Amino acid sequence: MPQAVPRPTLQRLLRYLRELERLEAEGTPTIASDELGAAAGTTAHQVRKDLSCLGTLGRRGVGYRVGDIVPTLRAALALDRQWRVALVGAGNIGRALCAYRGFRERGFHIVALFDSDPRKEGCTWARLKVLPMGQLRRTVAELGVELGIIAVPATAAQGVADQLVAAGVRGILNFAPARIIVPPGVQVRSVDLAVEAEQLAFLVSAQSTQPPQP
Numbered sequence: 001m002p003q004a005v006p007r008p009t010l011q012r013l014l015r016y017l018r019e020l021e022r023l024e025a026e027g028t029p030t031i032a033s034d035e036l037g038a039a040a041g042t043t044a045h046q047v048r049k050d051l052s053c054l055g056t057l058g059r060r061g062v063g064y065r066v067g068d069i070v071p072t073l074r075a076a077l078a079l080d081r082q083w084r085v086a087l088v089g090a091g092n093i094g095r096a097l098c099a100y101r102g103f104r105e106r107g108f109h110i111v112a113l114f115d116s117d118p119r120k121e122g123c124t125w126a127r128l129k130v131l132p133m134g135q136l137r138r139t140v141a142e143l144g145v146e147l148g149i150i151a152v153p154a155t156a157a158q159g160v161a162d163q164l165v166a167a168g169v170r171g172i173l174n175f176a177p178a179r180i181i182v183p184p185g186v187q188v189r190s191v192d193l194a195v196e197a198e199q200l201a202f203l204v205s206a207q208s209t210q211p212p213q214p
Helices: 007-026 033-040 044-054 066-076 092-099 101-105 133-143 154-167 193-209
Strands: 063-065 083-088 108-115 128-132 147-150 171-174 187-190
Touching: 007 033, 007 044, 007 066, 033 044, 033 063, 044 066, 063 066, 083 092, 083 133, 083 154, 092 108, 101 108, 108 133, 128 133, 133 154, 147 154, 154 171
Parallel strands: 083 108, 083 147, 108 128, 147 171, 171 187
Antiparallel strands: none
């Protein structure tokens, strides 16, 4: 699969994988493209187009063999391996992320937790001891960390991002309500929970004010 995948395509591939893994767990042997499309919120044509980049996986009249396509799709999405993650920020969001079992189940292992507050140093969350920021570079190198999670106040986000990049982290998941700038070659995904809630509130409000359909 090409390394440069458009984000909408990537999001669809991940939805396909979730549905296929569910079917695999249930023991379902095959699924048709129209069924997979309906489950993922798209069309059979789009499913076939998206999955064609993985080779010839489906058969006319049979569909996709779930047991064959799941490992192929996981490998194409780099989810067939374990990822070591460093989390910066031992506040409420950081503690919740440490306890989130979904990360580990999907192959993302938070192996180090950092915070700049000396009062939190040495505390333990989800079996991880809070380390001072001064140990970040050495710990990232020693543990082979490739991904970082930022869960700090907005004012501290860029500085944390700079330290993660300097330590060799290649991808950052940013929960801070701030835009961070990184050099080429480092990937960033931002999740602003407040913005997501605000968008949801607007959509609900707009729907409630629409005139009823005739």
